[in-house]
Amino acid sequence: MIPRPPAVPPNSPGPSSADECLKRQKVASVALYIGLVLLALWVVRDFIVVVAWAGVVAIALWPLLHRVAGSRWFKGRTTLLATVFTLVIALLVLLPVALGLAQALREAHELNEWFRDVQENGIALPDFVNRLPFGVQQITSWWQANLAQPLRGSAAMKGLHSETVMTLGRHFGARAAHAAMVFAFMLVTLFVIFQAGPRLSGSLLKAARRGFGDSGADLVAHMGTAVRGTVSGLVVVGVGEGALLGVAYFVTGVPHAALLGFVTAIAAMLPFCAPIVFGLAALWLLVQGSLAQAIGLVVFGSIVVFVAEHFVRPVLIGNSTRLPFLLVLFGILGGAETFGLLGIFIGPALMTVLMVLWTDLVQ
Template sequence: MPLLFAVALAFLLQHFIGALAWAGLLAVITWPLHQRLLRRGWSGIGSASALLAMLVISFVGPAIFLFNTLSNELATVERVLGQINQTGIPAPYWIARLPLVAEPALKWWQENLAAPGGLNALIHSTAGDLVPHLTGTVRMLGSVILANGLYLFLALLTLFILYLNGPAVVRYVDHAGERITPTHYSVLRYLFPLSVRGTALGLCSVALLEGVVLGLAYAVAGAPAPALLAVITGYLALIPGGAPLAFSLVSLLLLGQGHPDAALGLFCWGAFELFLVDKFVRPRLIGHRVNLPFLAVLFGLLGGVSTMGVLGLFVGPFMMAVLFWWLRGGHVATLQSAQPATEPVAPDDKAA
């Protein structure tokens, strides 16, 4: 009977499980800050409102900067494209050295880009073919934006309620967990906040580091709009594989502009920096709290995001933490070896 009820409840809330999950994850991640504000004399509503405002600003602020920079850069791009369309752009010397495709590639460039007005004709012909698809995409995009706006509102509302009634919610969850799996629930509720907070710290810190370091590299290499590319790289770095995709595309852009030395230097620097981050920084930030090795963190992140999307970034390392706890003997005593000396083992985590 309880299992059937759980299945029926999941079916009923299937469209809102994502919003509830995000609210729970954000509550777990930020709960120590909430507790600290309460200990300093803040009211529950004041602390919840401040943390909610902080989360909104941390996500909306970079987005506003991105769109503002993008609008400025689009004007520059439009002006450059107009000049190129009037004069044409000669084919780079490296096209003639391409194996197998040098002749057709050079011919296509001469017909479409080297001749004055060729770029305008190419854009019109390509845009004409894409108009029916773009119209359907825009219509679908509108409904998707409205739906995601509703999910975001529900997630923030749920998070606000969790800040106010977190201890009561935890008592209900503890009661249910102890009834379902009394033997292992204490381990699960201990590892979950540690892995989730470690993952959040690792992802956000690495994304900020990647955006700043690679943004400076873009500026040194002479890439166009380095600040815009840095923000985009920071967002992509939240997902495993996003940062190498970003600096590889910028390297190809520099190569297409006729700067092979800058393209090669940027790619080599990006690969070196990515090796340092993935080998030392990210595994230590994410796996150190629950004593996970590098490969466990890597496959947990990749497997989680490929199976469950962004939520899988948190679920994957948690499942790996449970797996390695079991491989190390499956005893409660092994949890102490996974706990860093500076991590407080306090009942406050029960409220997270």
């Protein structure tokens, strides 16, 4: 007699029901993971910018970190290496700020004396106004009526003590305190990243390869190269613009030419910010009556900035990332407009991703 197979209870799940249950569990697990990740990002949302800045600096210095880590002085001493790199970065930022503040404090006394003299006697008409080819009479009349008289009771002086100015001062102080806090946390994050060393980069590439395959790991590597090339392009161009304009400041007679050249180099690392610095220097020359020097400084500075921003910087960044000129320019400007200062580095990285995806699509 052939034995009958055991009867399947009517409520017990069959093979298809078990597969559906497993699929639902996987979907629920993915939803849970995504929800936990989003919740974690929301908790640390105020520190995402800090981590992003630390990541940009670490990516830019990663080849140098590997080279120094292989030397006999730092081999196997990851904590010492991280400490040295973090202290060097802190000094590179804090030392110029300290020098600028010290110079500003030295100039504060003279500025205060000039401010008192303006209140009592007004501002004298600059000599260059009389040498203008047109509009001399109109400018002189307006100047005599508004600026040549004692300004103690003028609306401009009253506005300096208004509630709006006090509010702007408090807002500036709050922003400065926030920037100092971000910088401090960035240094701590950088120390942790430097201390992790190659283990961190290896873990990131391993996670990208496991999650997205070899193409995902290659994409992460391309993004790192793009960020590194962007930082190199910004620094090289900024230093070059600062050096050239520093010489121009010295030739035209602008005071503190070296310090002003350093400030210009920092500003030139941001797209189209150098004209603010040499424009103010040209304005100072104009007020002092040096019309030819002011015009020469503006013309020379405009040529330097135009060549650097439209040709040198895109070429430097594009060669390292193999991006076309237009994508580099759009990446820098669009990233700055969308993400602020951090977007200068994120933009070219995203353009690199777009270029890699396009290349894979057409091949």
